Amino acid sequence: MITPDKIEEWIQEVAERPDSAASILRLIANRLGELASRNEELLEENILLRSGKRVEEYESRIAHLEYQLDLLKRHFGGELPEAAAAALEDAQLATSQATISVLGYDIHGRVYRLELPSEDLVSESALGRLDGELIPDGVPARLLAAPSLEELLFIFTSGRIAARPVSSIPFYGSSPDRGAPEEVPAAPIPVEPRLGEMLACLAPVSRLPLAQFFVQISRKGCLKKINAAMAQSILANHYIGTGIKSAPDQTFELALCGNADRLALVSREGYLLCLSAKDLPFAVEEVMRLGNSDHLVAALVLPPRASLLIMTQIGKVIHRADESLEIAPSLRSKGQPVFSPSRREQGVRVVGAAAVNEDDWGVALHRDGQLSLHAVKDLFGSGALDVHGELLAFAGLRAPLS
Amino acid sequence: MGLRVGLDFGTSNSGVALYRDDQVQLLPIDADSVLPEVVKSILYITRDYQHYIGQQAVQLYYRHNVGRLRRYVPKKAGEIEYRGADMYYVRDVYVYVDELQPGRLLQYLKTALRRAGGPAGYAGTQVFERYYYVADLLQLFLAALKRRAEALLGEEITAVTLGRPVKFSDQPELDRQAEETLRQAALQAGFADASFELEPVAAALYYEKSLHQPQNALIFDFGGGTLDLAVLRLGDPRQRQIYASGGVSVAGSDFDRAIIQKRLLPHFGLGRVIQQPELLELLHTIPDWIALPELSTPQNRYHLEQAIQAGVAPARLRTLQSLIFNDLAFSFYNQVEAAKMLLSSQGAAVIELKEGGIDLWELYTRLQFEQDIQEHQEAIEQVLLDTLAASGLRPGQIDAVVKTGGSSNIPAFTRMLGRIFGAQKVVASNTFSSVVAGLAIKASQG
Numbered sequence: 001m002i003t004p005d006k007i008e009e010w011i012q013e014v015a016e017r018p019d020s021a022a023s024i025l026r027l028i029a030n031r032l033g034e035l036a037s038r039n040e041e042l043l044e045e046n047i048l049l050r051s052g053k054r055v056e057e058y059e060s061r062i063a064h065l066e067y068q069l070d071l072l073k074r075h076f077g078g079e080l081p082e083a084a085a086a087a088l089e090d091a092q093l094a095t096s097q098a099t100i101s102v103l104g105y106d107i108h109g110r111v112y113r114l115e116l117p118s119e120d121l122v123s124e125s126a127l128g129r130l131d132g133e134l135i136p137d138g139v140p141a142r143l144l145a146a147p148s149l150e151e152l153l154f155i156f157t158s159g160r161i162a163a164r165p166v167s168s169i170p171f172y173g174s175s176p177d178r179g180a181p182e183e184v185p186a187a188p189i190p191v192e193p194r195l196g197e198m199l200a201c202l203a204p205v206s207r208l209p210l211a212q213f214f215v216q217i218s219r220k221g222c223l224k225k226i227n228a229a230m231a232q233s234i235l236a237n238h239y240i241g242t243g244i245k246s247a248p249d250q251t252f253e254l255a256l257c258g259n260a261d262r263l264a265l266v267s268r269e270g271y272l273l274c275l276s277a278k279d280l281p282f283a284v285e286e287v288m289r290l291g292n293s294d295h296l297v298a299a300l301v302l303p304p305r306a307s308l309l310i311m312t313q314i315g316k317v318i319h320r321a322d323e324s325l326e327i328a329p330s331l332r333s334k335g336q337p338v339f340s341p342s343r344r345e346q347g348v349r350v351v352g353a354a355a356v357n358e359d360d361w362g363v364a365l366h367r368d369g370q371l372s373l374h375a376v377k378d379l380f381g382s383g384a385l386d387v388h389g390e391l392l393a394f395a396g397l398r399a400p401l402s
Numbered sequence: 403m404g405l406r407v408g409l410d411f412g413t414s415n416s417g418v419a420l421y422r423d424d425q426v427q428l429l430p431i432d433a434d435s436v437l438p439e440v441v442k443s444i445l446y447i448t449r450d451y452q453h454y455i456g457q458q459a460v461q462l463y464y465r466h467n468v469g470r471l472r473r474y475v476p477k478k479a480g481e482i483e484y485r486g487a488d489m490y491y492v493r494d495v496y497v498y499v500d501e502l503q504p505g506r507l508l509q510y511l512k513t514a515l516r517r518a519g520g521p522a523g524y525a526g527t528q529v530f531e532r533y534y535y536v537a538d539l540l541q542l543f544l545a546a547l548k549r550r551a552e553a554l555l556g557e558e559i560t561a562v563t564l565g566r567p568v569k570f571s572d573q574p575e576l577d578r579q580a581e582e583t584l585r586q587a588a589l590q591a592g593f594a595d596a597s598f599e600l601e602p603v604a605a606a607l608y609y610e611k612s613l614h615q616p617q618n619a620l621i622f623d624f625g626g627g628t629l630d631l632a633v634l635r636l637g638d639p640r641q642r643q644i645y646a647s648g649g650v651s652v653a654g655s656d657f658d659r660a661i662i663q664k665r666l667l668p669h670f671g672l673g674r675v676i677q678q679p680e681l682l683e684l685l686h687t688i689p690d691w692i693a694l695p696e697l698s699t700p701q702n703r704y705h706l707e708q709a710i711q712a713g714v715a716p717a718r719l720r721t722l723q724s725l726i727f728n729d730l731a732f733s734f735y736n737q738v739e740a741a742k743m744l745l746s747s748q749g750a751a752v753i754e755l756k757e758g759g760i761d762l763w764e765l766y767t768r769l770q771f772e773q774d775i776q777e778h779q780e781a782i783e784q785v786l787l788d789t790l791a792a793s794g795l796r797p798g799q800i801d802a803v804v805k806t807g808g809s810s811n812i813p814a815f816t817r818m819l820g821r822i823f824g825a826q827k828v829v830a831s832n833t834f835s836s837v838v839a840g841l842a843i844k845a846s847q848g
Binding site: 001002006009010012013014016017019020023024027028031038224226227229230233236241281282283284 | 449465466501502530532668748750752764768
């Protein structure tokens with residue numbers, strides 16, 4: 001913005017300090033050069049607009065965006081134009097041929113990976129035996145079942161994170177044809193923990209673009225919500241924060257959710273707390289009051305119409321149907337007991353929980369390292385599973401497009 | 403026993419120094435800064451209440467905020483009661499809150515300290531779900547400085563001598579409160595002992611190290627937030643005497659605001675926007691960059707869009723919209739400050755902002771700058787003469803005028819000092835470090 005008054009002031013500056021003339025001239029010349037180049041760009045743009053080429057370019061871009069939108073709708077089950085039906089069948093065929101990975105991992109960062117076909121799963125079947133120390137430093141290994149195309153976030157107790165695709169972890173195959181491998185050794189450690197930190201959890205994050213929040217949950221019932229919009233910065237910094245109020249509490253789980261979701265927290269001593277994601281705090285707050293000897297063993301997001309399956313170390317199945325899950329009216333509650341105090345006194349403890357539908361599956365890790373696969377409808381039918389010694393962990397398994 | 407350090411907590415910049423073995427050691431507190439011994443007095447608090455200072459805070463702020471998404475949700479702020487017809491009504495009041503805001507950047511913490519006193523004073527600020535009192539903010543900043551200094555020295559720091567302006571406030575009670583708030587913040591930050599020294603006196607202690615014979619000196623400490631003056635007898639520590647001290651709350655940040663008000667508002671529509679009070683209010687908030695991000699509300703976007711569609715200075719209002727909604731206020735202020743600093747060494751500089759679709763270019767000369775701060779210059783000369791009068795000395799009895807602080811490099815003030823005292827008496831001490839160096843010397847004396 002150059003006005004006659006300003007030009008007059010520049011001239012006064014030169015009259016006052018002749019040395020300024022050179023720098024004023026140089027600065028104005030630089031600006032003129034810039035404006036000349038900008039003017040040329042605008043003239044070119046004008047030619048493209050008048051000739052209609054720019055319109056064609058935008059039409060082509062719009063068509064491409066519409067195509068991408070269709071792809072997304074197909075992938076996530078939105079409304080589909082009829083013309084896309086054939087392409088959807090192809091996509092379903094390709095996805096159904098995808099495999100599922102069952103991952104066992106411990107605090108030292110050791111990961112065991114077994115790969116299963118997503119179809120022809122057999123209930124009550126043995127998947128293989130994890131070979132190694134399964135309760136290092138008194139903390140049992142944990143389980144996660146996820147599509148093999150999934151992206152995993154390794155979250156450490158220091159708040160550090162690292163992303164790795166599931167497919168980058170070496171695996172052992174298990175199928176009805178080949179049978180279960182005798183022993184499944186740990187893969188080379190995918191992300192080495194640094195001095196003083198431990199692997200807290202593995203979190204699947206491929207649905208991140210559809211999530212509104214991360215929820216970071218600590219072992220002692222504290223949590224914080226983080227806007228998914230910060231994901232880029234979190235991933236770029238490799239740091240999400242410890243998510244705890246004070247030591248010795250540690251990060252336990254990271255979940256992705258939307259405002260309408262519910263979060264279920266289940267403790268080892270058998271307490272269940274169900275919270276609405278929209279009410280969760282952005283600052284770290286204690287949301288579940290746990291006893292001194294208690295800690296969380298599962299923290300999961302409940303999709304609509306999903307039931308909660310809770311597994312004890314003796315293989316007893318506890319089922320909470322969708323309609324019976326009550327949202328806690330306030331934070332910092334103790335939660336509802338899922339079994340009687342006498343059972344608790346007898347030493348019954350929860351080892352895991354999963355949000356499931358009738359058609360889903362569950363994977364259990366036994367004390368002797370054996371991994372077993374169970375249909376959820378069978379578990380609900382029998383109310384228990386056969387246990388080798390005791391159970392260490394349990395995880396739900398949802399086949400792609402099941 | 404731990405170390406005793408000097409800590410200059412300035413409006414714009416801060417620093418920490420240690421005096422040991424007859425040597426001042428300026429600590430490179432901010433490794434990311436161009437001058438590692440100078441750390442910007444800036445605090446950035448993220449949504450998960452992590453906090454960062456200095457250059458790290460600035461970088462993180464840029465990374466998190468520039469061009470980010472926003473999502474405004476109504477949040478209940480309280481209730482109002484009003485009377486209508488023959489009964490009282492109670493109505494909820496909601497404010498729009500940006501739930502995607504990743505963090506808050508806080509600058510001019512020392513100015514907040516000056517405004518903290520009194521019933522109507524600035525008590526603190528809400529950062530997401532937490533309320534931070536001024537002392538809490540200061541404590542976070544001082545604790546971060548202490549941690550960094552200890553990491554550099556490899557020893558625990560137990561005691562600190564903090565600099566303070568000659569006047570936090572003209573009212574003695576508020577002045578005392580401000581010092582006490584700073585002391586409490588230092589103690590909470592982990593210093594076992596916190597003492598104070600006037601900033602110009604600290605600068606004098608450092609200058610005194612270079613003297614071989616006693617002399618009368620006037621310290622002209624001109625930083626980002628205040629001008630502090632002291633007239634002293636220096637050169638013989640046993641006969642050191644403070645004749646007078648004075649100050650005024652005018653300094654670098656006021657000059658930045660003057661530049662924006664007088665030169666840059668037309669780039670955002672001032673002069674073309676006439677009958678839209680909502681837009682005029684936005685325009686007049688521009689000089690206060692901390693308030694600017696608060697304006698990025700859906701209502702303001704609506705007002706701006708309406709005016710742009712109606713053809714009211716559309717290009718300039720688009721520039722204003724981008725400044726507000728792309729969080730470019732901090733960048734903009736930095737550009738203004740950088741140009742102002744350049745004018746200390748050259749006759750002309752360009753204030754330029756080319757981000758978020760903005761193409762702002764303003765050629766600014768030293769003469770224009772001196773015209774724009776004329777009012778401040780007169781106030782400063784008056785305070786200088788008053789302080790000199792209070793010392794009982796005449797200009798001819800002053801042997802040296804020691805200038806320090808970023809704003810002391812402005813040629814208009816060097817000329818003013820030369821005119822009053824004689825150009826040969828005006829000496830420049832270390833611009834950014836003489837106060838902290840003097841504080842370290844003071845700290846070493848216990």
